[in-house]
């Protein structure tokens with residue numbers, strides 16, 4: 001089972017769009033996929049056609065109160081993958097989890113009970129480096145960083161790298177960036193080309209060869225609660241995420 | 256003194272770009288302006304040509320340890336406004352502030368000592384609804400919500416509205432959205448027009464008549480550490496933020 005975390009504390013770089021469309025694309029290749037939404041905004045949840053979990057056991061019960069993660073799983077029969085939806089309580093996770101022992105390992109421990117049920121577990125993170133992203137990083141076997149080729153996002157990558165090194169030295173983990181994915185890519189813009197060249201210089205091994213173009217269909221799809229593959233299967237953005245699934249399979253499954 | 260908070264928990268909607276360019280535009284009209292960066296990403300800090308505060312007293316000392324905010328102020332002589340820079344400690348603010356009494360009022364209390372020194376205090380918030388954004392909301396006299404006209408951002412607005420109502424009922428405050436600003440606006444995209452029409456329907460009074468177009472010059476400016484006004488004074492994006500300053504003056508100064 002590959003636990004693929006999609007993280008970047010910089011906001012609006014395409015984390016949710018990547019998590020939802022990668023889940024749908026990997027499921028289309030007959031792999032068993034679970035998408036976990038640990039962002040209180042619940043965008044990956046609504047982007048997959050579901051509502052935030054309100055009544056039954058939620059991911060917050062799993063992280064803070066030891067509930068079994070299997071109780072929180074919904075099936076997205078239309079799209080071929082399962083979903084652990086977000087919930088409102090996640091907003092106060094940083095404060096609520098200060099009293100939980102081994103707080104940053106709760107997700108890693110919970111996922112053990114899913115070993116063998118899925119080929120991929122994909123986790124969509126909030127735009128921060130708090131306890132929820134820390135849980136995802138410690139549970140990850142692979143880490144994908146979506147990134148707009150713009151200045152603030154480049155700065156964010158430098159501080160994310162530093163934060164990962166801090167986590168590794170404090171916890172003894174060996175979390176590494178597996179892939180950097182260029183999103184909303186506009187080759188006509190000089191800024192995009194310049195930042196992309198910097199990425200090729202400093203992260204040649206991690207940089208995905210697949211590049212996700214800016215494509216309005218990817219921004220339209222969530223309003224119908226569908227991944228791109230089910231909204232407009234031939235759109236440039238949809239095709240790019242299918243290509244990314246191919247790259248993920250060839251890069252991550254051989255290890 | 257008008258304390259103008261720029262907030263939205265949705266990531267990448269143009270909060271920092273709005274805070275920095277509005278600060279420069281209001282300063283250009285000879286008003287005394289202080290820009291406060293409470294996002295650990297420190298984008299407003301670098302976008303104004305400064306580094307994160309590392310050695311001397313920082314905004315975290317003000318919020319968690321009662322230091323005087325005047326000690327943290329830098330002067331951006333080139334751009335005509337002052338800056339309270341971000342710092343690395345802000346990352347753990349949610350956890351560190353759990354033990355501070357009246358934690359969510361620390362910024363409001365600190366700003367009292369600046370009454371009379373500035374016409375505007377502009378606060379750039381992180382993409383979350385944690386203790387830092389809560390401090391800014393409680394300190395605010397006016398609240399501006401930058402917003403991309405896309406689906407996830409629209410969902411974010413609904414949950415931000417709900418979060419503000421929750422804060423008001425828990426604290427007895429009367430925080431209201433003063434202005435909603437459409438950013439990265441592309442009139443050719445059907446999605447942009449549709450979301451914009453929803454905004455006009457549900458928030459007719461708050462919606463700014465100034466609209467910020469998508470303009471690559473605004474994304475290029477931060478790599479030279481300058482607001483748009485000092486990077487490309489005639490660019491469409493720069494002109495739009497000058498117009499916004501005019502609208503802010505006429506909307507907020509008459510109250």
Ligand SMILES: Nc1ncnc2c1ncn2[C@@H]1O[C@H](COP(=O)(O)OP(=O)(O)OP(=O)(O)O)[C@@H](O)[C@H]1O
Nearest residue numbers: 011012013014015016017127184214215219266405
């Ligand atoms: N390749 C693309 N082309 C066009 N629009 C895109 C693309 N990828 C994402 N978007 C749109 O850009 C906005 C930001 O993307 P998204 O919400 O996926 O980013 P995020 O990193 O998850 O944001 P947050 O930090 O708030 O979680 C959304 O409105 C989304 O629909």
Ligand SMILES: Nc1ncnc2c1ncn2[C@@H]1O[C@H](COP(=O)(O)OP(=O)(O)OP(=O)(O)O)[C@@H](O)[C@H]1O
Nearest residue numbers: 011150266267268269270271272382439469470474
């Ligand atoms: N009007 C615009 N036209 C083109 N690019 C823009 C515009 N406004 C902002 N940008 C760019 O879009 C990206 C997101 O903007 P910005 O960082 O200001 O958003 P934010 O809401 O502050 O993000 P975060 O949630 O991470 O704090 C940045 O790279 C910025 O340079």
Ligand SMILES: [Mg+2]
Nearest residue numbers: 015016039043
């Ligand atoms: Mg997201």
Ligand SMILES: [Mg+2]
Nearest residue numbers: 270271294298
């Ligand atoms: Mg910002």
